[in-house]
Amino acid sequence: MVRLFGPLVGLFFAVALLWSFGNGAYNAVTQPSPPTAEALFHKHPKEVAFSFDGAFGTFDKAQLQRGFKVYQEVCSNCHSLKQVAFRDLTQLGYNEAEVKAIAKNWGNKAQTFDPKTGDRGDRPNLPSDHFPPVYYAGQGNPPDLSLVAKSRHGGAQYIHSLLTGYTDQVGYKNGQGQELLKMFPDAKTPDGLYFNPYFANLNLAMPQPLTSDGQVTYSDGKAATVDQMALDVSAFLTWTAEPKLDKRKQTGWPVLGFLLAATVLAYLAKRNVWADKH
Incomplete structure (x- = not known):
């Protein structure tokens, strides 16, 4: 009896599983889930177009310097840049004297620790810091x-959109907006947060x-509009995330050319080796 009922029980569970899967798939297609506030x-x-877009794109050093200035005067009050050394700024076109001055005059100083006495202190930053x-x-x-430009989908375009995308939720003031708020009360910006439709959960x-x-x-005399400052700091943060972007592209094309030539030579060698085998 056990041998008789065993396959039947297994068949029953297999049919139940298939029915459950089919029913779930049918409901998902015919009865889509209600939209969320984020959706x-x-x-x-x-x-937004940047100079470094595409296979042949390169960084605009003048824009990177402007973006660094925006970071220095606006963003550095709250946000760190601890994966970047001061001496890396020479890649933006700053000379050694300028880098030393930037490091020395930076707002936050380098922290020191004496392992013999346990004393902590600080000192002016060095280019190597x-x-x-x-x-x-x-x-x-x-x-x-x-690394924010690499950790966010959209990279520089996302950063630019976020910086220029703040709004007061004007659409909520009309009748349709009020109805939406009734449907999605979580969409209303809580006190102490700011609405931005380009942010994942809308409020930051x-x-x-x-x-x-x-x-x-x-x-350099460039007009510092809000949009221009957002573009420049977005480009700068792309450089901090991928400082070797230019060199990677410059190296990539010769490598592709070498691989193409090697493929052609390998194919011709194969034809020559197996010519008498056909």
Whole structure:
């Protein structure tokens, strides 16, 4: 009897499993889940062109210097850049004297520790030092920006969209907006947070950092509009995340050429070796 009922029990569970899977798939197709607040209000990054886009793109050093100035005067108050050393700024076109001055005059100093006495202190930064961490006194823990361009989908376009995407939720003031708020009360921005449709959950703790044109003065005479400052700092943060981007592209094309030539030679060698075998 056991041998008779064993296969029947297994068949029963297999049929039940198949029915459950089919029923779930049918419901998913015919009865889609209700939309979420993120699905209704969240926006994809804006389409913005940068000089380093594409297989032949390269960094614009003038833009990178402007972006560093925006980071230095606006972003560095809250966000660290601890994966980057001061001496790396020579890649942006700064000379050694300028790098030494930037390191020495940086707001946060390098921390020191004497293992013999246990004393802690500080000293002026050196070009060989990494940018010191930022000790934020407010709520939350602002992320380090060293690799933010690689850790966020959209990279530079996402950063630019986020910096220029703050809004007061004007659409919520009309009748349709009020109805949406009734449906999705979690979409309403809580006190102490700021609405930004380019942020994943719509509300973030960072207030709008770039608030007005001319907030930063560019030494090259470029007009420092909010959009331009956002573009420049987005390019700079792309460089901090991928400082070897130019060299990687320059190396990639010769490597592809070599592989193509090697493939052709291998094919011709194969034809020659097996010519008498056919």
